[in-house]
Amino acid sequence: DTGVSQDPRHKITKRGQNVTFRCDPISEHNRLYWYRQTLGQGPEFLTYFQNEAQLEKSRLLSDRFSAERPKGSFSTLEIQRTEQGDSAMYLCASRVTSSDTQYFGPGTRLTVL
Amino acid sequence: GNSVTQMEGPVTLSEEAFLTINCTYTATGYPSLFWYVQYPGEGLQLLLKATKADDKGSNKGFEATYRKETTSFHLEKGSVQVSDSAVYFCALSDRSGGSNYKLTFGKGTLLTVNP
Numbered sequence: 001d002t003g004v005s006q007d008p009r010h011k012i013t014k015r016g017q018n019v020t021f022r023c024d025p026i027s028e029h030n031r032l033y034w035y036r037q038t039l040g041q042g043p044e045f046l047t048y049f050q051n052e053a054q055l056e057k058s059r060l061l062s063d064r065f066s067a068e069r070p071k072g073s074f075s076t077l078e079i080q081r082t083e084q085g086d087s088a089m090y091l092c093a094s095r096v097t098s099s100d101t102q103y104f105g106p107g108t109r110l111t112v113l
Numbered sequence: 114g115n116s117v118t119q120m121e122g123p124v125t126l127s128e129e130a131f132l133t134i135n136c137t138y139t140a141t142g143y144p145s146l147f148w149y150v151q152y153p154g155e156g157l158q159l160l161l162k163a164t165k166a167d168d169k170g171s172n173k174g175f176e177a178t179y180r181k182e183t184t185s186f187h188l189e190k191g192s193v194q195v196s197d198s199a200v201y202f203c204a205l206s207d208r209s210g211g212s213n214y215k216l217t218f219g220k221g222t223l224l225t226v227n228p
Contacts (some may be wrong), residue, residue: 004156033215041220042117043157044204056213061164093216100145100164100214101208104157 002026004105006092012111013082020078021108025094032075034067036060036084037089046090049075082112115140119203119219126193126226134188134201134222136177143211146170146179146186147216151200160188160201193226200224 005024013019025032030051035043037093046065048056051072061067069075079086089109093102126137138146145164149157161170166181175190187201203219 001213006156031214035216040220042204042220043216044218045215047217050213056215095214096124100208101147101159101162102206102214102216103159104149106156 003101004092004094004103006105006108008092008108009106010109010111012109012113014113015084016081018078018080019082019110021078021090021110022091023075023077023094023105024073025075025092026103029094029096029103030072031095031097032069033093033095034075034077035091035093037091038087043091073102078107079110084112086110115144115205115207115217117203117205117217117219119222121220121222122200123223123225126224128195128226128228129192130226132188132190132193133223134199134203136203136219137187138184138186138203138205140184140205140207142207142212144205144207146177147204147206148175148177148186148188149204149218151202151221152196153199157163157202178213193224195226195228198224199227211215 032049034046037043049069064080089107091107092105116139147162148160161172163170163179200221204216
């Protein structure tokens with residue numbers, strides 16, 4: 001089994017630009033999660049997919065954020081009009097239906113200048 | 114709502130010392146409990162888990178017991194190594210209806226082990 005992969009690992013952008021991150025879950029993991037982790041804090045839940053359906057979004061996910069999971073495989077997280085407060089590590093995790101154990105990717109570190 | 118409180122760091126120990134990192138939780142349902150470890154610049158790795166009261170999770174010499182009566186899941190290791198230096202996160206997975214099993218994390222505890 002390959003693990004959860006995320007791309008890119010690092011992204012530096014200027015305020016106001018749009019960015020998109022990709023997550024490839026472990027194959028056959030039909031549940032996928034996005035979390036955000038700021039410096040010195042634990043990860044916080046952003047959104048959840050069951051197959052291609054986005055079933056839950058945190059109130060942390062403002063209108064500038066959108067996530068998709070076409071065909072229930074990889075997922076993308078887009079941030080429009082980035083702000084300095086968006087600087088964080090964005091983590092993706094996946095699991096199978098039969099277990100509540102989530103496996104995390106290496107994360108994408110976003111820096112907004 | 115759900116919450117996880119873990120002891121503030123940083124924790125600095127000498128090699129072969131005994132480690133305890135305290136974790137307590139508040140949950141509306143009956144959660145699963147986890148410890149994840151994060152090495153510098155990396156994502157989270159599952160260290161151990163427990164799914165019901167009195168279960169003990171263990172891995173790589175680390176242990177934690179699910180204590181429902183004290184709502185705790187303290188992490189212990191008898192003899193730490195320099196390679197154990199990392200940030201440790203306690204987390205719970207809400208298994209109540211409609212929760213989608215999302216994880217709630219503590220703030221993390223930075224452990225540094227000196228030779």
